[in-house]
Amino acid sequence: MYERITGEDPYRVPMRIYPAIHYTMGGLWVDYDLMSTIPGLFVLGEANFSDHGANRLGASALMQGLADGYFIAPTTLAGYLAGTPLPKVDVEAGEFNEAEQAVTARIERLLAVNGRRTARSFHRELGRLLWDKVGMARNEAGLREALGRVPALREEFWQNVSVPGRATDINQALEYAGRVADYLEFAELLARDALERRESCGGHFREEYQTPENEARRDDERFAHVAAWEYTGDGREPIRHVEPLTFEYVQPSQRSYK
Amino acid sequence: MKLTLLVWRQAGPGAPGKMVPYAVDDVSPDMSFLEVLDVINERLIARGEEPIVFDSDCREGICGMCGLVVNGVAHGPEHATTVCQLHMRHFRDGETITVEPWRARAFPPHKDLMVDRSALDRIIAAGGYVSVNVGGAPEANSLPVAREVAEAAMDSAACIGCGACVAACKNASAVLFVGAKIRHLALLPQGEPERARRAAAMVAQMDAEGFGNCSNEGECEAVCPKEIRMLNIAKLRSEYARALWRGGK
Numbered sequence: 001m002y003e004r005i006t007g008e009d010p011y012r013v014p015m016r017i018y019p020a021i022h023y024t025m026g027g028l029w030v031d032y033d034l035m036s037t038i039p040g041l042f043v044l045g046e047a048n049f050s051d052h053g054a055n056r057l058g059a060s061a062l063m064q065g066l067a068d069g070y071f072i073a074p075t076t077l078a079g080y081l082a083g084t085p086l087p088k089v090d091v092e093a094g095e096f097n098e099a100e101q102a103v104t105a106r107i108e109r110l111l112a113v114n115g116r117r118t119a120r121s122f123h124r125e126l127g128r129l130l131w132d133k134v135g136m137a138r139n140e141a142g143l144r145e146a147l148g149r150v151p152a153l154r155e156e157f158w159q160n161v162s163v164p165g166r167a168t169d170i171n172q173a174l175e176y177a178g179r180v181a182d183y184l185e186f187a188e189l190l191a192r193d194a195l196e197r198r199e200s201c202g203g204h205f206r207e208e209y210q211t212p213e214n215e216a217r218r219d220d221e222r223f224a225h226v227a228a229w230e231y232t233g234d235g236r237e238p239i240r241h242v243e244p245l246t247f248e249y250v251q252p253s254q255r256s257y258k
Numbered sequence: 259m260k261l262t263l264l265v266w267r268q269a270g271p272g273a274p275g276k277m278v279p280y281a282v283d284d285v286s287p288d289m290s291f292l293e294v295l296d297v298i299n300e301r302l303i304a305r306g307e308e309p310i311v312f313d314s315d316c317r318e319g320i321c322g323m324c325g326l327v328v329n330g331v332a333h334g335p336e337h338a339t340t341v342c343q344l345h346m347r348h349f350r351d352g353e354t355i356t357v358e359p360w361r362a363r364a365f366p367p368h369k370d371l372m373v374d375r376s377a378l379d380r381i382i383a384a385g386g387y388v389s390v391n392v393g394g395a396p397e398a399n400s401l402p403v404a405r406e407v408a409e410a411a412m413d414s415a416a417c418i419g420c421g422a423c424v425a426a427c428k429n430a431s432a433v434l435f436v437g438a439k440i441r442h443l444a445l446l447p448q449g450e451p452e453r454a455r456r457a458a459a460m461v462a463q464m465d466a467e468g469f470g471n472c473s474n475e476g477e478c479e480a481v482c483p484k485e486i487r488m489l490n491i492a493k494l495r496s497e498y499a500r501a502l503w504r505g506g507k
Binding site for chain 1: 290
């Protein structure tokens, strides 16, 4: 695969490798049954926050998908379905109309902007900003800068994005623009969460918090917890909830590669 | 690099299509083929035109979503390579490259280069799975699977279901795809209880979807990005005959 991408034979030319951030290392809050704060909405696999915390690598996603799907969901989901009255609902329900109108309005708004920049150019600018300021090594000044720049970029997106085509047939540009709009909201939360966590933990290295040998320095006194952010509506500050992590048998320690 | 892409544009399933030329004069040899389409699309959107619709997902050659006929060859000129892993260093500067969708009766067009491959999903849904609940993992030595058998099953399981075999076949046959799925499960103990029923049901669904029959040209094996071999077709034949013999339904 490497040779195919780079055109270089790694047996002859040294491989060019660099570290990169890996996913967002979080997900939707769920209870022990893997149900989210919306009754009946179960979140399985790496879409939920539960198993991996601040360490999430390639195969972790596979493991969590298998564990949730094999061992937990067959029991908890069946239990929920058996114990919950499920009256018949149809598309005439008020909630359905409300949701449909909200989605339609958002799509129409995206198509109506008719600006001069492509969604991809916003995506690239946002990606660059996160890479520089909310990357593997981050610090307070950089995070504050990102928190200032993301809302401005989001503002520009909704004023100046260009989405061609219509909403009535296959429109990949529209789909992509919708995703970038989501990224622009999520990026701010990501930076906010990183700013609050004043320690270096797992894959997140805060430059201010390191040992004299430049290893990550955790602060279990103040941060041995999961932080879950509650959405409070568009444009409102989310609320940070804390779920303590208690270790009974195996105590967290610092990994040493020496 | 300077390239001209002649791309199939078609507004929808019923609309007439045509080849439209797109000139790009700043292609890097390190770009993948889909990245060149991304660049063309960026410029089309900037001009307020509709971008070229095509399927892709992982862009690592493992998901099976992408698939284009490049210069008349499914997934393009590189052996055992999906079009997302095809890099522009394999083309000549100044070349004109034709880009078309998979064409087969069982793959009706959606738009531009995107076709509907759900016929393959329906073949899988007809029997390409194990529905027997086998419980927890048994002690490994109680059910030995020979290494050669495990390797052979894995070779068949490598199929990513992209549909290149169908696109390359003059009969638009899906036997390489279906054969790989049948052989994968027929070789393993988990697949044994439903072995006959599976082969009969998947072949019946394949025929119902309008795929053609096989005339042993081998075009499918030649373009397969995962090097699925024609012996999977032979295995499909023998498994189907076995199913008929046993009255598998």
